Amino acid sequence: MTAGSPQWVAHQGLTAAAACRLAQCELARNDARFFSLEANPGDAGGFPFRAEFPERYLAWSGAEASLIGAAGGLALAGKIPLVNLFSSFALIRACEQVRLDLCYHHANAKLFGSIEGPETGLPEIEDLALARSLPNMTVIAPADATAAYHATLAAGAHAGPVYIRLTRTAAQEVYGRGCQFKIGQGIVLRDGSDLTLVAAGLGVVAEALAAAELLRRDGIDARVIDLHTVKPVDRALLKQAAEETGLIVTIEEHPVRGGLGGAVAEVLGDECPVPMRILGIPDACREQPGTQEEHLRRCGLDASGIAASARRALELEWQEA
Amino acid sequence: MRDSGLARGAVAGERLETLQERADALRRHIVNMAADSGAHVGGSMSVADILAVLYFDGVLRVDPAQPRSDGRDYLIFSKGHASAALYGALAERGFFPVAELASYKRMGSRLAGHPAKSIPGVELATGSLGHGLAVGNGLALAGKHDGRDYRVFVVMGDGECQEGVVWEAAMAAAHYRLDNLVAIVDRNGVQEDGPTEKIMALEPFADKWRAFNWEVREVDGHDIAALSQALHAVPFAAGRPSLLLARTVKGKGLSFAENTHTWHYGKLSSEQRTQALSEIAASRAGQDRS
Secondary structure (H helix, E strand, C coil), X not given: CCCCCHHHHHHCCCCHHHHHHHHHHHHHXXXXXXXXXXXXXXXXXXXXXXXXXXXXXXXXXXXXXXXXXXXXXXXXXXXXXXXXXXXXXXXXXXXHHHHHHHHHCCCCCEEEEECCCHHHCCCCCCHHHHHHCCCCCEEEXXXXXXXHHHHHHHHHHCCCCEEEEECCCCCCCCCCCCCCCCCCCCEEEECCCCEEEEECCCCHHHHHXXXXXXXXXXXXXXXXXXXXXXXXXXXXXXXXXXXXXXXXXXXXXEECCCCHHHHHHHHHHHHXXXXXXXXXXXXXXXXXXCCHHHHHHHCCCCHHHHHHHHHHHHHHHHHHC | CXXXXXXXXXXXXXXXXXXXXXXXXXXXHHHHHHHHHCECHHHHHHHHHHHHHHHHCCCCCCCCCCCCCCCCCEEEECCHHHHHHHHHHHHHHCCCCHHHHHHCCCCCCCCCCCCCCXXXXXXXXXXXXXXXXXXXXXXXXXXXXXXXXXXXXXEEECHHHHCHHHHHHHHHHHHCCCCCEEEEEEECCEECCEEHHHHCCCCCHHHHHXXXXXXXXXXXXXXXXXXXXXXXXXXXXXXXXXXXXXXCCCCCCCCCCCCCHHHCCECCCHHHHHHHHHHHHHHHHHHHHC
């Protein structure tokens, strides 16, 4: 097992952010156009890149608006900037730079946004809605460290702006043996015929899989899809799931408006309207500190919460049938 | 005075006249666009001489036949609202036909009120103020990394410098010692709502840039010979970004629009168009007599 290989990543218990960094070094080794731009993510994760490619590593402190602008300039000059920062400082503080200097120009820049900070009390959790609304932006929420590693490589090979959602705390493993990651193609993690659980992001995909297991004990056969690319969404896979299972439940650590659930609803409304439930975070600022697990449980986004919501939705369908 | 400009040959005689004629042509284009469709008159007129020197005095190494040619100098027109002046310069320089200026801001035209990336010669879509200098940093960083000799010129408005991101970018440019970056501020002293010093004071403006470790030159932004000398002398110092503070007059050349925010944006009546065009013609005739 080679250090840095996907199998190695899976067995190191790495965070998604750390796995991403390994992939960034891999990209830079193979292509001199890759630069790393760093805005104080505070995890020292960029140091290996800095050690190996000091001339392509740009420290930028917390000046995110000018950092994103510079990324746009580097991209105009043919470079591929890999920007590591806290998500809110890219998508909220510097949103206009992301929109105009990157998205409008179809800049070949990649944003690695950490939504970190459950302990801070006000983590940035609106990133998927914000990123999804920006033109030309590809939006990815990998399910674990292995997926984050592959997502980073895929983003590096993709022309145009990409946002990847990360956290710096270790998430449950989903893809121990590696994953076939293709931008825009959801992954069916478990087949099923009674309903489909569609999840995206660290933690919640693993919880959705565990929820499917709980439902199985009740005789409910749930399909589980990792819809890691929230934009553009895999329309064919969603349509097929709607047609074959008749009920869709989406799960995301994100406000219920505008994120994964919104993206799925937009497709189903066009392609195959079926009943659906959007599980996420209520429309409120999350002020309490706590671990990701605690927050998922509080919002009903852990396995038992997901299973309970799915069961209620299915019972309602059966009553109406 | 720096003698390097003299060594290169100070602009005088026929060459100066040609540049002045170019500047007049830009002003006529601005007037016509403002009369036809409305335009940011004040800031377009104040930046006309700066653009004339950049594009027609051999400062910018660009090729209208190959707008994306490798190794070209970059002009980031950060005060994108003054698009009428930029479009006039690009058309005169041959990036697209002068006749196309008549389509300014019309449905179906590529000449939108704010420069779009699809226009030949436009490097960055601007108009939302404060973006240009930061993007210029990225272009300059890439040039440094690759050992290229291209320069990056960023034209900014003074009101624009009230945006915080400008100072972030100023800090970064000095930190990374980007002496291939030249910022030109069109210091006309008047912004949309009034004089900058009353709205949100910028002074001591040159000192602010110096404190950010930029090498600063100040110049009369309507003195074409002085502009030429300064812009041919960049970088002003090795290892530092260059700032040319061009003191200008808002609405320069139109008696009714000079030094007032009321013509920050406006549409000229047909009488005003006639008056404006005759004032532009008269100003040069007056200079010729002097």
